[in-house]
Amino acid sequence: xxxxxxxxxxxxxxxxxxxxxxxxxxxxxxxxxxxxxxxxxxxxxxxxxxxxxxxxxxxxxxxxxxxxxxxxxxxxxxxxxxxxxxxxxxxxxxxxxxxxxxxxxx
Amino acid sequence: xxxxxxxxxxxxxxxxxxxxxxxxxxxxxxxxxxxxxxxxxxxxxxxxxxxxxxxxxxxxxxxxxxxxxxxxxxxxxxxxxxxxxxxxxxxxxxxxxxxxxxxxxxxxxxxxxxxxxxxxxxxxxxxxxxxxxxxxxxxxxxxxxxxxxxxxxxxxxxxxxxxxxxxxxxxxxxxxxxxxxxxxxxxxxxxxxxxxxxxxxxxxxxxxxxxxxxxxxxxxxxxxxxxxxxxxxx
Amino acid sequence: xxxxxxxxxxxxxxxxxxxxxxxxxxxxxxxxxxxxxxxxxxxxxxxxxxxxxxxxxxxxxxxxxxxxxxxxxxxxxxxxxxxxxxxxxxxxxxxxxxxxxxxxxxxxxxxxxxxxxxxxxxxxxxxxxxxxxxxxxxxxxxxxxxxxxxxxxxxxxxxxxxxxxxxxxxxxxxxxxxxxxxxxxxxxxxxxxxxxxxxxxxxxxxxxxxxxxxxxxxxxxxxxxxxxxxxxxxxxxxxxxxxxxxxxxxxxxxxxxxxxxxxxxxxxxxxxxxxxxxxxxxxxxxxxxxxxxxxxxxxxxxxxxxxxxxxxxxxxxxxxxxxxxxxxxxxxxxxxxxxxxxxxxxxxxxxxxxxxxxxxxxxxxxxxxxxxxxxxxxxxxxxxxxxxxxxxxxxxxxxxxxxxxxxxxxxxxxxxxxxxxxxxxxxxxxxxxxxxxxxxxxxxxxxxxxxxxxxxxxxxxxxxxxxxxxxxxxxxxxxxxxxxxxxxxxxxxxxxxxxxxxxxxxxxxxxxxxxxxxxxxxxxxxxxxxxxxxxxxxxxxxxxxxxxxx
Numbered sequence: 001x002x003x004x005x006x007x008x009x010x011x012x013x014x015x016x017x018x019x020x021x022x023x024x025x026x027x028x029x030x031x032x033x034x035x036x037x038x039x040x041x042x043x044x045x046x047x048x049x050x051x052x053x054x055x056x057x058x059x060x061x062x063x064x065x066x067x068x069x070x071x072x073x074x075x076x077x078x079x080x081x082x083x084x085x086x087x088x089x090x091x092x093x094x095x096x097x098x099x100x101x102x103x104x105x106x
Numbered sequence: 107x108x109x110x111x112x113x114x115x116x117x118x119x120x121x122x123x124x125x126x127x128x129x130x131x132x133x134x135x136x137x138x139x140x141x142x143x144x145x146x147x148x149x150x151x152x153x154x155x156x157x158x159x160x161x162x163x164x165x166x167x168x169x170x171x172x173x174x175x176x177x178x179x180x181x182x183x184x185x186x187x188x189x190x191x192x193x194x195x196x197x198x199x200x201x202x203x204x205x206x207x208x209x210x211x212x213x214x215x216x217x218x219x220x221x222x223x224x225x226x227x228x229x230x231x232x233x234x235x236x237x238x239x240x241x242x243x244x245x246x247x248x249x250x251x252x253x254x255x256x257x258x259x260x261x262x263x264x265x266x267x268x269x270x271x272x273x274x275x276x277x278x279x280x281x282x283x284x285x286x287x288x289x290x291x292x293x294x295x296x297x298x299x300x301x302x303x304x305x306x307x308x309x310x311x312x313x314x315x316x317x318x319x320x321x322x323x324x325x326x327x328x329x330x331x332x333x334x335x336x337x338x339x340x
Numbered sequence: 341x342x343x344x345x346x347x348x349x350x351x352x353x354x355x356x357x358x359x360x361x362x363x364x365x366x367x368x369x370x371x372x373x374x375x376x377x378x379x380x381x382x383x384x385x386x387x388x389x390x391x392x393x394x395x396x397x398x399x400x401x402x403x404x405x406x407x408x409x410x411x412x413x414x415x416x417x418x419x420x421x422x423x424x425x426x427x428x429x430x431x432x433x434x435x436x437x438x439x440x441x442x443x444x445x446x447x448x449x450x451x452x453x454x455x456x457x458x459x460x461x462x463x464x465x466x467x468x469x470x471x472x473x474x475x476x477x478x479x480x481x482x483x484x485x486x487x488x489x490x491x492x493x494x495x496x497x498x499x500x501x502x503x504x505x506x507x508x509x510x511x512x513x514x515x516x517x518x519x520x521x522x523x524x525x526x527x528x529x530x531x532x533x534x535x536x537x538x539x540x541x542x543x544x545x546x547x548x549x550x551x552x553x554x555x556x557x558x559x560x561x562x563x564x565x566x567x568x569x570x571x572x573x574x575x576x577x578x579x580x581x582x583x584x585x586x587x588x589x590x591x592x593x594x595x596x597x598x599x600x601x602x603x604x605x606x607x608x609x610x611x612x613x614x615x616x617x618x619x620x621x622x623x624x625x626x627x628x629x630x631x632x633x634x635x636x637x638x639x640x641x642x643x644x645x646x647x648x649x650x651x652x653x654x655x656x657x658x659x660x661x662x663x664x665x666x667x668x669x670x671x672x673x674x675x676x677x678x679x680x681x682x683x684x685x686x687x688x689x690x691x692x693x694x695x696x697x698x699x700x701x702x703x704x705x706x707x708x709x710x711x712x713x714x715x716x717x718x719x720x721x722x723x724x725x726x727x728x729x730x731x732x733x734x735x736x737x738x739x740x741x742x743x744x745x746x747x748x749x750x751x752x753x754x755x756x757x758x759x760x761x762x763x764x765x766x767x768x769x770x771x772x773x774x775x776x777x778x779x780x781x782x783x784x785x786x787x788x789x790x791x792x793x794x795x796x797x798x799x800x801x802x803x804x805x806x807x808x809x810x811x812x813x814x815x816x817x818x819x820x821x822x823x824x825x826x827x828x829x830x831x832x833x834x835x836x837x838x839x840x841x842x843x844x845x846x847x848x849x850x851x852x853x854x855x856x857x858x859x860x861x862x863x864x865x866x867x868x869x870x871x872x873x874x875x876x877x878x879x880x881x882x883x884x885x886x887x888x889x890x
Contacts, residue, residue, distance in 0.1 A: 010199040010307075013192065020188040027180050027331075031173065034336035042340065046332035054325045061191050061321045063314075068129075070531065071136055078140035081559045082147040084646060086154050088662075089595045092650065093155060095659040120456035120533075120864075130458045130532045137524045141562045148566035148596050152581060155592055249586075250578040266580065266587040273579035273586075277570065 168338030186215035375460035381446035398426035419802035420487035427490025439611035453535025453870035470518035476511030480504035523557030537872035549614025564600035598649035612749030619702035624691025637676035670720035701752030708744025733793025759843030777825030784818025
């Protein structure tokens, strides 16, 4: 781990300040972009920025960058399971109208 | 990093050494955070389903939320995550007073967040304290018998769909606020040991674990903010 | 597995200076404030037995009502409360905690060579949380209970029911946290506290099952917690999350509910499968055939189990395409279970098989779980489920896997490990009689229900057409036999505590770290540092029987 300039043998504070800066800037970006109508892209950009911010917090503030593979696997599993729940439930609602479409031959 | 076996004051009897204890408790906190992901996840799932069903009305209803307050709160929480990380850094360099200072700032920022939330809620019509009577008549956006959605003129209006949006808004931000309150409580639990210099480079695991919890609550808000506040901003 | 090169290792069974965990401190405080995982396991054992008895009483009332086609014992509204309370208590307060919180709590540290679980105080907290949840549910029960079915379907539960939905939901919510804490403890313990030499693939299969179960507890339970919270909020504050009049979707409730409740059935059965692996190996004196395949099958069940919940929604208007995928995945999840059954059978082949009571339960499990599992594949088929959904066929299916499966495994495990936990031997004849009564009673109770379901009798109905009566009478007769079968062990286990013969460290003469310490074990489990050098179930080929039970 990089050493702190003013306190040798201590972990560096730089990653924290850089992450902080990144998070503030991305918050600003997401608010500004939301003011424009980009159609479906609005959601994608907003969620994408949120994912980037969340990843930054996980990697740097929560020290996962320096953590064991087990920790990394645990983090990924939690979000993966959430993904299962959302995506599979959504797939029910998305495909409900399909049978009518096929049955009527359209 | 050197671990101390046996005689260290913080070592619990069933662990072989401090390293094992530290790894176990950090891993335990991460497993707990997984449960929190799924806990909030149920509400996020409901949000996703209803969002795709009532796309237009959700955007419309989101317009009633105060983006400035929401963005400010986001910034407040990001600052609090920084100060939380810095409090651990301060413990690692042995500065107990600085550790306590950063913890107090983190708590203050957390309370600021809750304060701004209170203002937001009362603007919506949630009965709070002395302003309750006047604010209740201002807006009627709390779901329930007094719910009244001001339909924007010239657009199709479905007040019941807007009510679903506000139900989700209050449930999700309310659950998040509850977690913030718990977080502030946990931080206060760290103040006395920090002041006494119990946390050092060798052992600062409680700070680390509660820090993980605090950052997690920040991440939940990082997702809540665009999904609730920004979908109607254009 | 032996401890090696440690001159201080005592021979098994020799009396030690240190007291056993049962005698390490007396009085209320030493039990209610204990941090010892073994004492916490006993606390759980007492509480879940109490809840089992309560759930059983509701079952008897249900079966008594169903003796006659007319609704003559209780009113219809009361009947709704009876089956709801039976379900809520049996699922959330008995089956989910049963094996993990009792046998798991007791034996996970012992089997991996640890002194305790990773978080002993959280372990005790989980028991108190469980009791608190139970109190909420009992409070609701005393005031008249709830009538929504254990599934709390909306909008009935949120708007129309006039039972104590919120307090029961809170009770289940709280009990869910007990489950989460147990799972968390097991995961961290198994990862971080294995003795030197205890690699992942030397772990007993009991540990693998509990690890897989704990993963499900962690990833699934929070969802039912938040879903019940949403029901409570909707009911008390009129937020319209599931209310169709307010734009809500009742089917969303079912998606969220079953996202947990389907994996929950694997929480209930996986620990039982772990017990069966131990029993089959022990009483064939042979290593479990295909050890790593069985270990991976537990993990496979845990993962796949999360992807099949939609099979509970086949008749709700769920999309046909989603239903088809769920149907296929539901059949797929039967594969790892079947793999276990094949491997257990292969273990028996050319083993030195003996038929002690625990083995009777294990063999019963294999047969009954197979029937339950196969009928599960039947109802995973869309076309068949169309006719069988909400009939007694479903009830028979899940009772075969939960009672014929999990409870048989629990009884088998109790009978196997009772000498280790208490240091006492129970009367053999009485135990064999119970096993027989349970097996016969169980089949007489639930097999007729397959027929009833096939013939079209709906579930949750308090009266039925007269042509169904003969099967219902058989079922009630069976339930009476089953009831006697469950009461007997209570009697002879208690008897054994006072009058039973002293058990040695290894009365069955089997392999396993837990058998290398005294019966009952000392508080810190082992009096010597444990080092593992052998594989699991390291029996010599054609091992001879060494058990000495009169």
